[in-house]
Amino acid sequence: xxxxxxxxxxxxxxxxxxxxxxxxxxxxxxxxxxxxxxxxxxxxxxxxxxxxxxxxxxxxxxxxxxxxxxxxxxxxxxxxxxxxxxxxxxxxxxxxxxxxxxxxxxxxxxxxxxxxxxxxxxxxxxxxxxxxxxxxxxxxxxxxxxxxxxxxxxxxxxxxxxxxxxxxx
Amino acid sequence: xxxxxxxxxxxxxxxxxxxxxxxxxxxxxxxxxxxxxxxxxxxxxxxxxxxxxxxxxxxxxxxxxxxxxxxxxxxxxxxxxxxxxxxxxxxxxxxxxxxxxxxxxxxxxxxxxxxxxxxxxxxxxxxxxxxxxxxxxxxxxxxxxxxxxxxxxxxxxxxxxxxxxxxxxxxxxxxxxxxxxxxxxxxxxxxxxxxxxxxxxxxxxxxxxxxxxxxxxxxxxxxxxxxxxxxxxxxxxxxxxxxxxxxxxxxxxxxxxxxxxxxxxxxxxxxxxxxxxxxxxxxxxxxxxxxxxxxxxxxxxxxxxxxxxxxxxxxxxxxxxxxxxxxxxxxxxxxxxxxxxxxxxxxxxxxxxxxxxxxxxxxxxxxxxxxxxxxxxxxxxxxxxxxxxxxxxxxxxxxxxxxxxxxxxxxxxxxxxxxxxxx
Numbered sequence: 353x354x355x356x357x358x359x360x361x362x363x364x365x366x367x368x369x370x371x372x373x374x375x376x377x378x379x380x381x382x383x384x385x386x387x388x389x390x391x392x393x394x395x396x397x398x399x400x401x402x403x404x405x406x407x408x409x410x411x412x413x414x415x416x417x418x419x420x421x422x423x424x425x426x427x428x429x430x431x432x433x434x435x436x437x438x439x440x441x442x443x444x445x446x447x448x449x450x451x452x453x454x455x456x457x458x459x460x461x462x463x464x465x466x467x468x469x470x471x472x473x474x475x476x477x478x479x480x481x482x483x484x485x486x487x488x489x490x491x492x493x494x495x496x497x498x499x500x501x502x503x504x505x506x507x508x509x510x511x512x513x514x515x516x517x518x519x520x521x
Numbered sequence: 522x523x524x525x526x527x528x529x530x531x532x533x534x535x536x537x538x539x540x541x542x543x544x545x546x547x548x549x550x551x552x553x554x555x556x557x558x559x560x561x562x563x564x565x566x567x568x569x570x571x572x573x574x575x576x577x578x579x580x581x582x583x584x585x586x587x588x589x590x591x592x593x594x595x596x597x598x599x600x601x602x603x604x605x606x607x608x609x610x611x612x613x614x615x616x617x618x619x620x621x622x623x624x625x626x627x628x629x630x631x632x633x634x635x636x637x638x639x640x641x642x643x644x645x646x647x648x649x650x651x652x653x654x655x656x657x658x659x660x661x662x663x664x665x666x667x668x669x670x671x672x673x674x675x676x677x678x679x680x681x682x683x684x685x686x687x688x689x690x691x692x693x694x695x696x697x698x699x700x701x702x703x704x705x706x707x708x709x710x711x712x713x714x715x716x717x718x719x720x721x722x723x724x725x726x727x728x729x730x731x732x733x734x735x736x737x738x739x740x741x742x743x744x745x746x747x748x749x750x751x752x753x754x755x756x757x758x759x760x761x762x763x764x765x766x767x768x769x770x771x772x773x774x775x776x777x778x779x780x781x782x783x784x785x786x787x788x789x790x791x792x793x794x795x796x797x798x799x800x801x802x803x804x805x806x807x808x809x810x811x812x813x814x815x816x817x818x819x820x821x822x823x824x825x826x827x828x829x830x831x832x833x834x835x836x837x838x839x840x841x842x843x844x845x846x847x848x849x850x851x852x853x854x855x856x857x858x859x860x861x862x863x864x865x866x867x868x869x870x871x872x873x874x875x876x877x878x879x880x881x882x883x884x885x886x887x888x889x890x891x892x893x894x895x896x897x898x899x900x901x902x903x904x905x906x907x908x909x910x911x912x913x914x915x916x917x918x919x920x921x922x923x924x925x926x927x928x929x930x931x932x933x934x935x936x937x938x939x940x941x942x943x944x
Contacts, residue, residue: 368711368712368801370909372888372907372909372910372911372912373909373910373911376911377558377888377889377890377912378889378890378911380558380890381558381592381597381599381600381603381890382599394909394910394911394916413712414711414712414715414745417711417712417745418647418742418907418909419646419647420559420644420645420646420647420649420661420662420663421558421559421663422559422563422663422664422665423559423563440712440715442712442715442745443715443716443745443747444647444661444662444663444742447662447663447666448663448665448666451663451665451666452663452665497545506665507665507666507668507669508567508665508668508669511571511668511669511672511673512571512575515571515574515575515577516575518575519575519576
């Protein structure tokens with residue numbers, strides 16, 4: 353997967369979307385597929401029906417606050433989302449995204465991005481182009497160490513690569 | 522340059538003479554906690570694969586604690602299966618520290634001596650910051666990250682900036698540690714401490730018992746913080762000695778010239794009982810502003826507000842009285858140990874006589890998975906830590922967070938009530 357550039361359709365959310373909205377606890381005893389079937393339903397009941405493979409979630413401040421549940425980014429990834437953009441993330445959610453190989457990009461001002469806009473996001477350069485409106489937003493590129501993790505596919509895959517080197521397979 | 526508590530702990534655990542905010546460190550973990558809801562069931566398969574292929578194994582069995590608490594006592598067969606899986610996994614890996622059905626993990630860790638001052642604790646639950654009450658840097662992590670910790674005993678962390686939060690003076694009667702927690706978050710905002718360490722100090726904080734300190738540290742994550750820390754002192758020593766863990770540790774406190782990203786100073790003497798209104802934890806008001814809001818459900822329990830001091834406060838307010846006939850009071854002591862102590866002291870008897878239903882120690886209703894979830898349109902006053910939409914059950918319900926004193930006064934009247942008016 354080329355994490356340098358992601359193109360997709362935006363699903364717009366506001367500020368302070370918490371993990372109970374992203375992955376409601378009531379469904380957490382179910383399988384990963386079923387958890388994903390309820391992704392984001394605490395914020396938008398129709399999200400699982402609307403989302404398509406490659407789509408991008410765009411949110412305001414403090415996306416993913418609350419619980420440490422990894423099912424939150426997993427549910428988002430499982431239903432096809434390729435990238436999450438927010439003005440800033442809650443810390444455990446951010447780490448969880450990177451660890452499971454779901455890119456999370458901090459864009460300090462997302463105000464010009466509307467629901468349904470087509471975005472062309474250059475992660476390595478730190479640029480978000482809005483193909484629908486012609487506007488653009490700048491941000492810090494994803495740091496190299498995090499890009500390495502993403503390129504490996506996540507923390508598990510990176511760990512596996514390290515173990516492989518250690519045992520010389 | 523002086524250092525904060527978080528900087529000192531992370532320097533120590535990463536084997537460096539000092540550390541400053543912004544540094545990336547690889548730190549050694551002293552205690553790794555897995556709960557039932559986010560623990561073994563999400564990492565077991567991958568761990569088995571890594572063990573089979575590379576011989577990878579748990580780095581130190583004595584430092585791993587597994588607690589089944591969210592799905593106990595199980596409300597559904599699938600919850601029961603998850604608990605069974607968790608129990609079997611702990612047994613298969615020959616882990617001696619497995620606890621089931623005895624109460625929320627953070628209380629279990631404290632009671633069993635895993636919250637050691639100056640150490641680093643990680644857990645698959647966001648309220649792992651509770652350990653900060655002991656000057657132990659506790660922080661929540663995801664399951665994949667936990668797998669990495671289990672196999673390496675290490676974790677990379679960014680050394681957090683710290684916010685200095687001082688509470689001076691003396692808390693008035695019927696105003697509790699929970700009110701300190703809620704007011705602090707009301708001031709910082711629920712993302713105001715994101716990525717940071719909240720460092721609590723001042724006379725009103727050192728006056729708190731460990732019970733009460735845990736309530737404050739527990740809620741640090743509700744301001745977005747990595748951890749909520751308090752320096753260990755004589756009170757910490759007394760607690761550790763009482764549980765037979767009085768052995769020496771290296772106390773950690775902040776230097777006088779430590780650098781803080783922000784400073785707050787509050788007068789505890791001027792604090793009124795606080796209420797966090799739906800659906801955000803920082804939506805905090807003095808009780809006067811909310812007095813009279815009709816409430817049908819009151820919940821006293823959890824790793825935030827179900828400890829001995831909470832139960833005793835509720836009993837004090839409810840002794841010889843009856844809960845309002847239109848209101849249901851549920852009480853879940855935060856651990857089996859507290860449950861038993863409350864029985865021996867007659868506290869549970871007082872609460873039951875007032876009309877309370879006494880539940881098992883569990884996380885159940887706090888996150889809306891069993892044991893007292895709320896219905897459409899129901900308003901609940903709860904001593905727990907989150908009032909997110911749908912948190913305690915129906916998304917059409919409403920949760921108000923408050924202290925055990927406010928919760929008990931509310932139960933008496935069936936509406937949000939000021940506990941200071943009860944005496």
